[in-house]
Amino acid sequence: MTCQKTSHNFTKIVFKPLHTNLFNIVLISFFLTIGCGKSYSQEIKPKKKSLPAVKQTDKPSVKPNASTVAAPVAPAVTVDTVKIDSIKPKKAFLDAPTKYKAKDYAKYDKKNKTLTLYNEAELYYKDVELKSGIIILNLDKDEVYAGRIKDSAGVLVQYPNFKQGSNEVQPDSIRFNFKTKKALIYNSRTKQGELNIKAAITKKENDSVYFLKGARITTAEDIDNPEYYFQTSRIKFVPGKKIVAGLTQMVIADVPTPLALPYGFFPLSKEKSVSGIIIPSYNDSNTRGFSLQNGGYYFALSDNYDLTVLGDYYTNGSYAMRFESAYAKRYKYRGNVNIRFENLINSERGYPDYSKQNIYNIQWSHSKDTKSNPNSTFSASVNMGSSKYFQRSINQANIGSNLNNTLSSSISYNKTFNTIPGSRISLSATHQQNTQTEEILMTLPNFQGSIDRIYPFVGENGIKKGFFKNINLQYNVTGKNNFKTTDSLFFKPQMFRDAQIGMQHSIPISTNFKIFKYFSAGASTNYQETWVTKTIDKNYDPSKGEVSNTTVNGFDSYRTYNFSTNLGTTIYGTFNFGADKKIQAIRHVMRPSITYAYTPSFDRYYDHYTVDAAGRISTDEYTRFENGIYGAPGRENSNIVGFSLSNTFEAKVRDSDSTKTEPKKVMLLNNLNFSTSYNFNANGKETLAWQPVVVSGGTQFFDNKMNVNFGAVLNPYAIDNAGNVMNVYNIDNGGSLFRMTSANLTMNYSFSNKGTGKEKNTQSQRNGGRSDDLFGTNTDLNDTRNSQFANEKDDGENVITEFFSSKLPWDMTMAYSLTYTNVNRENKISGNSIMISANMDITPKWKGGISTGYDFVQKGVTFTQFRFERDLLSWRMAFNWQPMGTNSNWNFFIGIKSGMLSDIKWNKRSTSNR
Template structure:
């Protein structure tokens, strides 16, 4: 009986065929060899008879009709099986159809074809897999109008390539890409032909490299004949030509290197050349950037001038998420003016240290550390040749604070803080520092309060607390800063205070509060005064050693609130006016502590004596030598109106504030033998024009007359032939800020004010005194505007609407303390910006001093946003801070060295 042989045939299944082919095409990481898989239950196998012999030792089958014992033997495979290459689920879809052609050995996905495998995504109009030639093709398709649509988009991880078509050989793992488009950081790259060598290396031909967002029609690009591209690492190019608006420029580079990484990288910072009238030619802001870690960095910048002047700057930023962030700047300049041997020769050394540190609220619930440091030479911002910032140079004060605070969650709660402070007057060059300041306090304790916590009445509201303050204060000059003499003049002391207070109501509507305060001061620095006959003058000696004094005082006040409404009718424009008054009467008592006072002779006779206390010039004041008992009167008022709102759909009136506050205050000294009535102080403020205009005013009215020498006398002014009060001083300030958005019906607040470098230097945060020019990075905008990405892009010219903003600040001061009746200050400041056309901005800052009859500091700003480029011109036409600077360059930090900058810095006078 002849043997029966069978042939096992595998029918081509779309699902399994696609998986096998896709494996070799899109596995860019790992092994790309193809291995068989176990068939699932749903797969079918068809058996057919055949005369073809089976390979030996594969499968033997014997029938029972041959009376031969059935046996099936299978030899073990000696070849080690390799691990399957599929590492994830493969997904695919197409809108129109998926087709497999067995004759051409091709699979086609048509219209909105998509493939997904691990981190690989391929989207295209058509995807064709040629598994006979080990190739895959993806390209565009035509729409009903004959236009090509659905360009391929190949994504692997964070790398995205958008070509017109792509051809890939999964056996050699190489690919050819036509008109590929990819983005690496800020760089957009489009190449005519791209060759994929392996997973990490690409070669490009006739490529365009640009930072423009419009990669199809960029306003500029670098045309490169050959490119080696390693994603997320580097771009190395050959001959490079800069093309602007499709016009080649003479700028040509034989080669270029662009580091591409998501992390910060170290590198050189190119300096800016220029010329100064006093220092000669210079190179400014050149140096090196150190990317030390993901949490902090360091930039070292330097300046050099041909006359020998130089400057150094160290800038560092640091941050840790949910913990803290901050930055530090150290600047030093050694400036030389003139030539040795000439009268105008001068040398100047200036420095400035800035440190800001803030702690995240989530970092710690009970402790906090913060720092805001701005110290250095008093004349730094006025004499620095690398700072053009009038707002900082006009500032007369530099201040710093570094503090640590901790709260102990005890009962009662205890608060503790340790701080170091610094205050510096840049005009007098006097510095006051506390190194350190210690403060501790115990939370309020209510000894008579019930356990249920309800406190009503005089006794239940009695409370007290304990406060401790210790200081080590240093007063020195700028020239002695951090020198030994600075620490020898330090003064130390402690202040203990225990305030005791309570509050209650009387007659239902009157609130009464009383307080008594005990104060004890410990000091380690006292003085002694005596007359020296040998020197014929009064000698004041410092005495070292522990000493203390104790004082106390008492205060009480009573107040209430009175409401009044004047109705005019609902048919009126102003329906009602509401007036709120808060009158108050206070009493203060302080005894005389003359036990802490001594006498000394003021001349050689010894008959003329004067009093002094050894605690003079103490850290926490001196004990009073005069008995004080005074009554104070105060009245605060607010006025608001209810106005019919024509824009309201519900016919509801709106509230308009007429006067935010109108305050009157005076006092009467019961212990004084003359001039007991204090001047009447009136102050107020309001906001007008939808709270765009702030108006504040104040005046002082004196009821007493003055004699011919200007001294107050015990005669009322009305009895001396004058009015009831004599106005001794008055001042008013008006600030008005508005823009074109305020005139629109549906205007919305879109601008946010951020702290500028001028404000960090101690100046104003607005641009009334001009906008500071950061000479180390001119890519930053001169205008305080939103980020360009948040603005609406409009390339068309404006017809009638021009975006603009304007700020006005008016200040006037009147002085009549000695019948001079003069305006001591009267000035108007203005600043504004206008967008003449899309991406064309013009701004100014100026003012007029009516007292001096002259124009104040003036600055003009011009800026052109060239999309990927930025052009600006900053001009101060006259004055000691005359300056101009022109800049044009690429905005992106990747190509920040491609720029042209020219400026004329102000001529400084060094001393």
């Protein structure tokens, strides 16, 4: 029996009523139906369930399908328990929940088994996140394709964004296979740490290896139009670990440069820092030849500490080494160590200006977190070495340190014992070094111990009130080992032979009480016992005609005591001007006090020696404790009364803001102090009874931005024609009540329109210089991460068009000093100078600064430094210039701001012949 296929051509038939039997009609229909059927001998499988139809629309204005819909999956297969077919069903490749959505439509093609998502399409499967203009999911090939779409203007938009785990790629288009995990990516853009990578073709081999063709690597933010990049033909890229490139050429502003390497390696460690080589910079000098500077190695030893080893080498034999380490442990301590050594050779051997010198500098800063142990502290601030290091260093150009005359160091450990009474000990080492005289005074160690105050007469209620109940005593002990030496003898045997060792015990007893309710009185006495290991013996040597000093080694001691008392009060005065006045009131606070101190004569510690001066016999006194570590006991009685008066002036001013009902307080004078003393034992010849009156004061203006301090010394005694002070009051000699012998005025003013304070010049301060930039900034510009632009990011706005409509950030620091001298009727201004430091954003990308000053007495310009800096987006350019003085120098630097590529730089500086 055959079956003819139904034709697609239909003929219109007009049915007419037939007069026949109903039975015959039904029978004929039954046989016709059987004749058109097919017979099968095999069991027929159940039909597949049809996919749900997706509603389509031609209108683009339809709202996006925001709901999350399950992706179409392969149908489930139902089989019998008896295997009847050798053909295995195809396994579904999407073995995890899949979500997708699109703005315009999500179309499923049943015949080709593809799902198309159009306009703002998104697909989520396992750890894969894909966003693009168009996404096509092919169920047969287990692939997904994503690409861009055109907007109404014909511009390609909605670039794909492919993210798998922590790796993210932004290409023009991408093909990804879910089964093999391989992908082909066209014009991919990815960011790894500070590096931006763009490649024409990227092949994703697996989750950890990518191969790139026609790639560029840069740290510029705009990967499509970078200021510079490294062009390479082939790259093996392991995310989070490394980039290995073939022939690599540097391109600046789309212009290829001759800077090329046969291969490139870029580490991509996720750690904060990794070890690596620090590329040196090239320089040259007229006196030392060619050089390589600041080359070395950085050791990332652990998360808690690191080490940087740097070196310089000059072709004439000069070299320098530097070791820098920073360390920190959270809630424990933090610090850094810098050790610098330089072997300086000037000119060439045989020339008259040839010289050779070794200089060094050691810096150590350490602080301990108080949370780690509240009962003990340890701190260190060390800056020691050769006195001329900062003046003669071939690597450091720190002007602030050059002008500083003192280096100082301190290391201390303090421990508190929770006993009754409480006690504490302190161990420290100190160092003071004059860089002009090269004298060094060092104390190593310095021990201090004390027991807290004890109130023996306090009752059971513990109330300390009155003269007797406030009586308290304390015990203090100190021990020192002093070294006084010079640069040339530092840490040599002579230094230790001249050491002075001593110990001093003191027991102060004091009390305080009220008199007539308004006066505070106090009294104290102090007993001291001093132990030393070295004394002197003086004798006159007739053969030499001079007095000889002999050092006596051995234990010796002396004991002293003194007594003092004081009386003081506080007086308040208010001058009211009325609530309707601008200045409503002025408040004056006075704190007068009088102090009496008495120290008896300890002449029992004085000896005599006989001197024969040209046949005349005389006797001189001396004490064997002269020049001792704690001084010497006094030979004369000290019977002195001191007077002091401190004042503060404060005003109540009506606030300019009318909504505020309370006036604001304005400080007129922070302090205005007067002090002098009278010696009852003055003999009128060597010692005058009255000491000069010392006046000092200070105040602040402009919201505490300007500090003004002043002082003067007023002498009540007159002087003779030779300039010697006489025991005659100046007013009795035809003069005024006081003769002003000296006066000084200093002003410091810092202001800016940035709204925040300037950062401190930390490294200059550690080197011994100023914390501000009045003496300039350091010109060691090798670390580009110290750039002013390093942490600034472009906000995407057109700063050029906004430039003239916005104010330019700037800041200024000013310091003025005036000194008047009239000791011997010279009546002159001995010092009158001003220093100014200003910094300004000349343009949004240019910064400029100047530090300069003028001495009105010497009539000349003081230290001057010019600073310029240019933000080249991912690059930084800087130029510092000091045009005048013995330390004149200049420095030019250009380099990449990124810390990863900080070795790509060019640094040129002048070399001083110091």
